[in-house]
Amino acid sequence: MPDDPFALFDLWYTEARASELNDSNAMALATVAPDGQPSVRMVLLKGHGPDGFVFYTNGESRKAGELAVTPRAALLFHWKSLRRQIRIEGPVTPVSAAESDAYFASRSRDSQLGAWASDQSRPLPDRATFEARYEDVRARFEGGDVPRPPHWGGYRVTPERIEFWMDREHRLHERRVFTRTGTGWDEGLLYP
Template sequence: MADDPFALFDAWYAEAKAAETNDPDAMALATAKANGAPSVRMVLLKGFGPDGFVFYTNETSVKGQHLAENPEAALLFHWKSLRRQVRIEGHVVRVSADEADAYFATRGRDSQLGAWASDQSRPLESRALFERRYDETKQRFDGHPVPRPPHWGGYRIVPTTIEFWQDRTHRLHERRMFRAREDGSWDEGLLYP
């Protein structure tokens, strides 16, 4: 068995990018309020490595508020065409401003403008109001690069556990669990399906 969950994730992710027709980088992100009330939504993986799994968002969104109150989260990748899942749990840390700036600069201009125009997760009076705000933002930055909004950034989930689930016939699935040690190495074992 592999003793590096990131090498195994890299291999599975490469297969998912080749096999999945839509968003192989889509992952369910579960967060919780300080009182433990959970919430889950889909986000996109924007980077990963031995230091963790990265996504970006509006920091004043519900997920941003939850992570400020309770910096623990879980991720789930479900690659249906491969009949695989990867489940990750861990601590959440903020990415650096430089890293967030660098990623924001790679986004399409319309997405950059949308990050300024949206009060993500807040009540919206009408779609027309949002479109008007978008048009005003577009005019504001006309002819200029769009900087990263101060309320927008990235989060890195530093895993404490990573589980690889492979579908098998008769529901006799294969589950491989990696648990982080304090020294940065990993313990690996199997779980009953």
């Protein structure tokens, strides 16, 4: 088994992509509100490597507001079919505008239009209001490319700690943890 946490992540992620029926790239993202209240939701991993784990969202959403105040997060991948999970913790930084533009351009047109139409995380009086906004945006950009909204972009979680958990019989699970040091990673085991 690899002793580099990114190589191990790649191995497990490749297996999850083959075995999970839906959204093998789904991860729980935990942030903290200014009052200390934790908040968690599912987002999709859209890039990863030694520099971190990337997701995209509306910069005016609740999660983005929480990250602006406390730029740290925790991620959790849970692949039930493999009986594995990975926990990641670390600081969060915005990705470059060029990186956000490139990913936005790769999205379906409907998803691009939805990014313009949605006031993510804000109260919505009824579904018809959102659908009308979507139709207005669709008409606005008809016949042309849909640019990335200025309030929409990506975030990168740079891991300081990565834990790999494997289910074992009788709850005798295996937990392998990597902690970033100044020169690399310390590796150890945790009790189940």
